[in-house]
Amino acid sequence: xxxxxxxxxxxxxxxxxxxxxxxxxxxNAAKGLNLLYFDTDLPSAAQTPATVYSFIYHGDSIExxxxxxxxxxxxxxxxxxxxLTGILLQDAGDTFIDVQFLTHPLHCxxxxxxxxxxxxxxxxxxxxxxxxxxVIFDI
Amino acid sequence: MDRKDxxxxxxxRWVLDxxxxxxxxxxxxxxxDILEAAIRDQSIQQVVNVASxxxxxxxxxxxxxxxxxxxxSIGGVAAFPADSGIVLPGGVGYDINCGVRLLSTNxxxxxxxxxxxxxxxxxxxxxxxxxxxxxxLNLKKKAFLKLLQNGAREIVDNYSNGGDAGQLxxxxxxxxxxxxxxxxxxxxxxxxxxxxxxxLGGGNHFIEVQMIEKIYDxxxxxxxxxxxxxxxxxxxxxxRGFGHQVASDFIERIRKKNLDKIKVKxxxxxxxxxxxxxxxxxxxxxxxxxxxxxxxxxxxMQEIIRMFEGLFKSSAQKLGLQLVYDQAHNIAxxxxxxxxxxxxxxxxHRKGATRAxxxxxxxxxxxxxxxxxxxxxxxxxxxxxxxxxxxxTAMAISLGSSAHGAGRQLSRNKALKITQGINVRESLKSRNxxxxxxxxxGLREEVPQAYKDIDDVIAVTEGxxxxxxxxxxxxxxxxxx
Numbered sequence: 001x002x003x004x005x006x007x008x009x010x011x012x013x014x015x016x017x018x019x020x021x022x023x024x025x026x027x028n029a030a031k032g033l034n035l036l037y038f039d040t041d042l043p044s045a046a047q048t049p050a051t052v053y054s055f056i057y058h059g060d061s062i063e064x065x066x067x068x069x070x071x072x073x074x075x076x077x078x079x080x081x082x083x084l085t086g087i088l089l090q091d092a093g094d095t096f097i098d099v100q101f102l103t104h105p106l107h108c109x110x111x112x113x114x115x116x117x118x119x120x121x122x123x124x125x126x127x128x129x130x131x132x133x134x135v136i137f138d139i
Numbered sequence: 140m141d142r143k144d145x146x147x148x149x150x151x152r153w154v155l156d157x158x159x160x161x162x163x164x165x166x167x168x169x170x171x172d173i174l175e176a177a178i179r180d181q182s183i184q185q186v187v188n189v190a191s192x193x194x195x196x197x198x199x200x201x202x203x204x205x206x207x208x209x210x211x212s213i214g215g216v217a218a219f220p221a222d223s224g225i226v227l228p229g230g231v232g233y234d235i236n237c238g239v240r241l242l243s244t245n246x247x248x249x250x251x252x253x254x255x256x257x258x259x260x261x262x263x264x265x266x267x268x269x270x271x272x273x274x275x276l277n278l279k280k281k282a283f284l285k286l287l288q289n290g291a292r293e294i295v296d297n298y299s300n301g302g303d304a305g306q307l308x309x310x311x312x313x314x315x316x317x318x319x320x321x322x323x324x325x326x327x328x329x330x331x332x333x334x335x336x337x338x339l340g341g342g343n344h345f346i347e348v349q350m351i352e353k354i355y356d357x358x359x360x361x362x363x364x365x366x367x368x369x370x371x372x373x374x375x376x377x378x379r380g381f382g383h384q385v386a387s388d389f390i391e392r393i394r395k396k397n398l399d400k401i402k403v404k405x406x407x408x409x410x411x412x413x414x415x416x417x418x419x420x421x422x423x424x425x426x427x428x429x430x431x432x433x434x435x436x437x438x439x440m441q442e443i444i445r446m447f448e449g450l451f452k453s454s455a456q457k458l459g460l461q462l463v464y465d466q467a468h469n470i471a472x473x474x475x476x477x478x479x480x481x482x483x484x485x486x487x488h489r490k491g492a493t494r495a496x497x498x499x500x501x502x503x504x505x506x507x508x509x510x511x512x513x514x515x516x517x518x519x520x521x522x523x524x525x526x527x528x529x530x531x532t533a534m535a536i537s538l539g540s541s542a543h544g545a546g547r548q549l550s551r552n553k554a555l556k557i558t559q560g561i562n563v564r565e566s567l568k569s570r571n572x573x574x575x576x577x578x579x580x581g582l583r584e585e586v587p588q589a590y591k592d593i594d595d596v597i598a599v600t601e602g603x604x605x606x607x608x609x610x611x612x613x614x615x616x617x618x619x620x
Contacts, residue, residue, distance in 0.1 A: 008552035010180060010207060060398055071387065078271050079331055079380070111580060113270040113341045115233040115383040119390070119406040120209045138209060138233045138383075139342060 004032035012139050013112070018132035022092035025131040026069060026099065030087050033073055036137070037110040038083075050085055050102035062094045062124045062131070069097055070117045070135060078113065081106045112139050140178055140187075142171070151203070151603035152536070155183075161190040167201045168537065168603040170595065176548070177205045182212035188404045189217050194224045196478050196485050200537050202492045203599035204546040204591065208232070210407035213491035216540045221473055221484040225410040226418050228393065230488030232469040233386040235425055236432035237377030238311075239466060239515040239543075240440060241526065243364040244371065245459030246451070248350035248615065251370060254450050255348070255573050255616050261446050262346055262618040263575040266439060267338040269620055270578075274379075275337025275438060283333040287324070290315035290430030291437040291465075302441050308504045310465040311494065312472070314433035316426035323420045324427060325388050332381025332431060337438040341578075343585060344376045344620035346443065347517075349524060349612035359510040359528050359609040363463050371612055372460075373524055374439055375517055376620070377469065382428035389421045413486055422471070422486075429470060436465055463526070464513040468493045468543035474502075476538050487538050495529035495541035495606045503529070514606040518593035519545045520574065520585045520619060521567050524612045525597050532604030541605040542597075545590040554589040555580070567617075576619035585619060 003024070004017035015032030019025030031041055055072045059065040076082045082103035090098040115138040124133045145153040145167070153174055155165040165186045167174060177183045182205050189211055190199035197218040205214035210229020219225050251258075267274050276298075278286065286293040291314025295301045307313045339346065349371045354360045365371065378385075393409045396417055403409055411418035440462065444455045451458055471488045478485065496503050496512040503512040511528035518524050522545070533539050549557070563582045567574050576582050601608055 008550035010550050011213070011547050013551060060395065064394075068391075075327065081271070110270055111578070115380075116387045118209050119394075122406070136209075 004028040004035065006032065006036050007134065009136060012136055014134055014136035016134045018130055020130050023089040026089055026092060026097065027087055029066065029070060029135070030073055030084055033070060034084055036112065037077055038108065039111065048104065050104055051082070053101040053103060055101060056098045058096045060095060063119065063122045065095060065097050066124065066133070066135065067117045067119060067122070069099065073101065074114050074117060076101055076103055077106070077110060083107070114139055140183055142174060142178065145174065151599050155187065161187060162193065163190050163195050164198045165190045165201070166198045167205060168203050168599060168605060169201070169205065170599050173203055173205065173595070173599060177201065180207045182207045185210070185212040185405070186215060188408060189215060189230070191404060192217070192225065192408065192410065194219055196220050196224060196483065197476070197538055200540065202540065202542040202605070203596045203603065204491065204542045204544055206546040208490060210405055211488065211490040213546060214542065215490045216488065216492045216538055218476065218478070218485035218487045218538055219413065221413060221486055224413050224486060226413050226421055226471060226486055227408060227410040227488060228386050228390045228421060229407040229409070230490055231386070231425060231471050232490045233383045234377040234469055235382035235386055235428035236467045237469045238432060238436065239468065239517055240374040240436045241463040241513070241515050242372040242440065243459065243461050243463050244369055245366070246370040247368055248370055251348065251615055258348065258446065258450055259573050259575040259616045259618060261450065262443070263577070265446065266346065266442060266618065268577065268618060270341045272338050274335040275442065278333045278336060280329055280333065283329060284321045286336065286434050287321070287427040287430050288318050291433040294434050294437040294441065298438070300441050300445060302437065306462045309462045310433055311467055314437060314465065316429050318423055318426040318430055320420065320423045323424055325384065328381055328384035328388060331384045332379065335379040335381065336431070336435055337442065338379060338435070339376050339439065339620045340379055341581065341620040345520065346439070346618040347373045347524070347614045348616035349373060349614050351610050352523070352613045353611040355608040355610065356528065362507060362510045363513055363526060363609065364461050365463070365526060365610045372443060373515070373517060373612070374436055374443070376436060376439065378428040378432040379435065381431050385424045385428045389424060393417060393421065425471060429467065432467070433465065464515060466493050466515055474539070476534070489540055491543050492540045493543045494539055495533040496539050497529050497531040497534050513609070514541050516542055516593070516597065516600070517544055519587050519590035520617055521570070521572055521587045521614060522590070522593050525593070525608060526610045526612070527600065527606035528609050529606055530604055533606060537605055542600045545593040545596055547589055548591050549589040551584040554584045554586055557588060558583040558586055572614050572617060574617045574619065581619060
């Protein structure tokens with residue numbers, strides 16, 4: 001399995017991803033979301049400096065943190081019309097995240113409109129240091 | 140679970156008795172094929188999960204277009220006592236008050252030949268369609284909150300060419316539910332909503348110009364203003380990013396509030412007591428999102444009317460452009476129903492299901508009381524849509540509910556695979572259906588084969604007694620979101 005991929009259910013779509021650390025996990029979540037939106041990985045660093053959006057969230061579980069992380073990413077792409085070009089994880093754990101989204105202006109429209117990030121069958125699995133999961137989006 | 144676990148009550152009614160964990164029976168309105176498909180895709184399990192919720196006042200129902208959803212299945216219906224029951228955002232859906240609006244005209248279909256192309260392009264270019272498109276209106280917060288209060292009436296009262304107030308009674312709940320708590324709406328929801336009023340959205344949302352191909356019930360069709368061979372216009376859209384955000388916000392809030400207290404089989408089935416502050420807040424937010432959707436569809440309708448007037452160089456009145464009905468298919472509303480032989484006020488959740496009230500019901504326009512409420516069931520792109528009428532049977536067996544559409548049977552990936560190398564637009568054009576969309580990929584994802592057969596769904600809907608066919612329409616011009 002690659003570190004992130006798009007999956008398709010009958011009605012909606014999702015992303016399957018994993019990481020060997022919290023940074024890898026959340027970065028691959030962002031990459032998976034980008035793949036879903038634009039059929040491409042996070043773009044390589046643009047020539048202009050990125051606009052940084054800080055996001056800090058305290059939740060009750062890693063699933064809760066993940067849903068809110070992805071919801072913030074969706075907001076930046078769909079509402080602020082920004083392309084995600086990277087993340088800088090300041091700190092993260094099972095119940096919190098402190099991250100900076102690196103963004104640039106969007107140059108093309110996303111392929112889909114995500115209504116919401118769902119908790120549908122959401123469970124983050126751990127094998128050793130590796131975290132993996134599948135997140136389904138209502139589109 | 141398999142077919143033999145069900146008791147076949149009648150050709151299209153299947154009951155699953157209370158088993159361990161269930162508080163009521165599950166009842167599915169389906170053919171054998173639809174039932175088998177629902178067992179396979181596990182939407183039946185979702186109906187069972189709903190039947191296991193505390194205090195459920197009715198059976199847990201599933202309409203003939205049942206398929207897998209989040210929390211409730213799509214096509215799921217259930218009621219809880221208004222005074223002591225629960226409310227679930229997962230019983231409504233993220234697209235709060237996604238619904239359908241139908242207009243009739245006195246324009247014969249053959250007159251459309253000269254206008255179809257122009258109309259299609261005009262709709263595509265003039266109506267904001269597609270992903271994240273800004274709407275016709277970009278409102279400041281104060282004006283937006285007023286729209287959330289007033290619903291469709293806000294468009295009538297405060298926007299030029301907002302239409303006639305007399306049309307409002309042909310909208311379910313007159314296009315407005317009570318909303319008086321603006322403070323419970325998040326700033327993010329407001330931000331998402333205030334730029335999207337008057338937008339269609341993407342995915343399976345559409346505007347269709349249809350020909351009324353067949354009339355099954357002449358009397359009801361005449362009452363609804365439908366004439367064989369004439370044009371009708373159907374709009375399918377909902378509460379856009381505003382409703383999605385409201386739903387997400389409250390799933391999160393209800394989840395957090397009840398984290399240690401409530402164990403649900405599915406986290407998308409989190410619930411709050413209707414009479415709790417959180418339950419009341421969600422219901423208020425639901426009403427706000429519902430009002431947004433009605434205002435949205437009302438504004439889109441006015442825009443479409445203006446386009447017809449421009450194209451035909453005639454007035455809406457002369458063209459016979461009339462609102463037939465507007466109904467929600469993702470909503471929760473307080474209604475009176477017979478529960479265990481007693482009239483009871485309940486909160487009816489309909490997720491991918493429509494209301495189908497019978498003749499004489501006080502909540503339908505007086506003009507329609509002799510025949511029953513119009514039930515609008517669109518097919519998928521390129522297939523037929525139907526108008527039916529509500530029935531007494533539906534009140535007796537399904538909380539006055541009916542199906543809402545065809546339901547997907549293929550994932551988007553599969554739809555893309557089977558349409559590889561196929562020009563969907565040309566394929567539909569060869570069938571005299573003009574399709575307009577900003578996304579060729581989107582069209583492939585929405586091909587008719589990706590959806591269940593609407594004629595089958597309608598046959599089961601009528602066969603089960605949920606509603607009765609009045610008219611069948613076929614698409615001529617389709618504008619996809």
